[in-house]
Amino acid sequence: MSAKTKLPTGQEAIEVKGWLGAHRYLILRRLSQSFFLFLFLMGPWFGIWWVVGTLAGSRTFGVLPLTDPLVLMQGLAAGHWPELTAIIGALIVLAVYALIGGRVYCSWVCPINPVTDAAHWLHDKLGLQKGWQPKRSTRYWILGAVFAVSALTGTIAWEVVNPVTMVHRGLVFGMGFAWALVAAIFVFDLLVARRGWCGHLCPVGAFYGLLGSKSLLRVSAVDRAACDDCMDCFAVCPENQVISPALRGKPGETPLILSPDCTNCGRCIDVCSVDVFAFTHRFDNHVKTDEQVADKAA
Template identity: 70%
Template sequence: MKLKTKSPIGAEAIEAKGWIGAHRFLILRRISQAFFLSLFLIGPWFGLWWVKGNLSGSLTLGILPLTDPFIALQSLVAGHWPEMTALIGALIVGVTYALIGGRVYCSWVCPINPVTDAAHWLHDKLNMPKGWQPKANTRYYMLAMVLAVSAATGTIAWEFVNPISMLHRGLIFGVGFAWAFVLGVFVMDFVLARRGWCGHLCPVGAFYGLLGRGSVLRITADKRAACDDCMDCFAVCPEMHVITPALRGGDDDTPLILSPDCTNCGRCIDVCSVDVFHFTHRFDKTPSPGRVRTPSNSASGADKAA
């Protein structure tokens, strides 16, 4: 094992890039999440109704309708045809995420992401055991169940328990039962299952992952030949299984991370001290030599990915 694998995660990146350089996409994500959340809160808080509604459905400046396509889909299976403005809003949002990457919503917009990230940070800080890990495809069963319940009850079923909507209500109306759902997600990721909610259970993430299967925006491990096996990228990735095919591939394997589970959060770019990863597009054909595997580096860093 290399000595550097014993250092804190991202230490080499901080030394090479500086603290801001090693956290730039994390910082940008927090700014993005705060921006989108504030758009919905400045109305009820300060009377500036630039945006009316929430992430489920909204009207911006009285002109631009935006609708969560997952909400629109539930409405359709429940037997309720949405109004034309809602359908237009769902089409706008759906096409946008289909192009830039469905799970970009999860890492750059969803206000629950900072909650689960905080739980994961505290989980690691206290060196908690890994805990129960549901299978990753459980979220797709959750998605199917939500649609089935909507069809059976004639309701938009997910909105009764949606932590995102509950967080909005809690911020607008103050202390109340809504916060119990948000706290439940935090406790689950902190105590029961590391990255359990976003990575294994959330049907919204499952839906947006399916929506963005053919998206243009991608991360590439185009400099994978320079990888020194520090394993920091695996340690910070919320969906670490998406990295392996791109990073460990041979000369004939694409360095693009094409899995719909990737959230395009950019943390692998942040923590890589040798700049293996970059944002690009799915049509990038830049040649990328495969990894040269040696006995010394093939097993190093396993403790960080555990």
């Protein structure tokens, strides 16, 4: 570690890139999350029905069907054969997330993400302990339980308690219990388990991680020789176990973050003052040489 670890997280990047440059992907994510949520709310709130439905299943401009594959698979497990439009919608979503990375949904679309990010920010500000950390495999066990319960009950089980669906319905019909559920997730991440919900429990994140395990879009530590050990990327990454293999890899080892846990949030790119990280594709194993790093510094 270097003396730079004593600086507040992201401070060096702000000094080098400016505040906007050190938060560009964070800002874009918030705009993206707001945009997708607003698309679904324009109809009930303003009578502009560009999109009808929810993130579980929708139709855009009366033509484009989109279906959450997890919802479709729960329906199949429950013994319900879906309509053709639902199957087409699920195939479209499968293709998109298989291409760009399934957990892009978690960081760029899911409206619960700002809640868990806020809990993590406050957790750091208060200097709280790490807390209880369930095994990351727990979310896969919960995912399996979702399918099992769907099969046993003949229902789409997760949608009964899915906080994303409940928030959407709450914003349309009145929040009610949805507020309590959102508050519970916030408190859980703040006081019980740091980044506990998204990183250890949510079956949706587990499902989309598996879906995008071979996706094209990747983050690469292309300039890892320039790393100054400030540790800011580890501090901001919601799944920081994915960074080390790419950043600390030996010569000849891939600089790509290939773990399905990566959400492609771009925060590691934001907070790195020496631009170690960049978005690329999974076939780009290029790593900058020491000579190129020296030329850049010069």
